[in-house]
């Protein structure tokens with residue numbers, strides 16, 4: 390029996406284009422000033438350590454290269470979350486959420502199923518995205534957030550750690566994602582899995598995971 394729905398963001402609740410065409414360019418543009426102005430802050434210090442870069446210019450170049458390569462580095466993701474806060478809170482940006490997501494969140498919460506997020510975006514960024522969505526504040530539906538500080542999304546130990554943190558058996562968790570390698574890792578940990586095939590996403594016939602186009606089609 391499923392007691393927790395664990396969902397990915399990009400390509401699952403939210404259009405990949407919103408992340409790549411709105412959020413990433415925003416962090417790319419703001420990165421030089423952010424790094425220079427927060428050189429001694431904890432998040433920039435951790436990025437300096439992770440990259441071994443010792444000047445603001447070199448660190449900025451490394452972080453921008455990671456953005457361009459879509460690298461899911463925890464230190465980059467932490468800084469992006471800080472940058473996006475200003476954009477979300479000023480009203481400059483509202484996040485895209487597919488229209489079937491809010492009613493599904495309502496349905497699951499009403500029947501006592503907990504909803505948790507697992508994304509490469511930092512926990513701070515995840516909360517911002519769901520608080521400032523184009524369907525309003527969705528955070529009241531969410532009970533937990535996990536990012537790559539818990540572990541990589543393609544390793545089964547991350548899913549074991551999430552189930553342990555939630556205090557449920559792994560078999561009680563349904564994981565939803567567009568990425569087969571993430572679903573494989575969750576399934577190897579014992580979770581049930583469903584693959585989201587949002588518009589424009591090519592079907593991989595080799596994927597062993599049940600496929601749905603929307604959360605409505607999940608049937609729960």
Ligand SMILES: CSCCC(=O)C(=O)COP(=O)(O)O
Pocket residue numbers: 397398399400408412461466507508509510511514515518542
């Ligand atoms: C507000 S979350 C931003 C999304 C992001 O930075 C990202 O890398 C998306 O990764 P996901 O694991 O959700 O595919």
Ligand SMILES: [Mg+2]
Pocket residue numbers: 397398399400401566567568
């Ligand atoms: Mg995804």
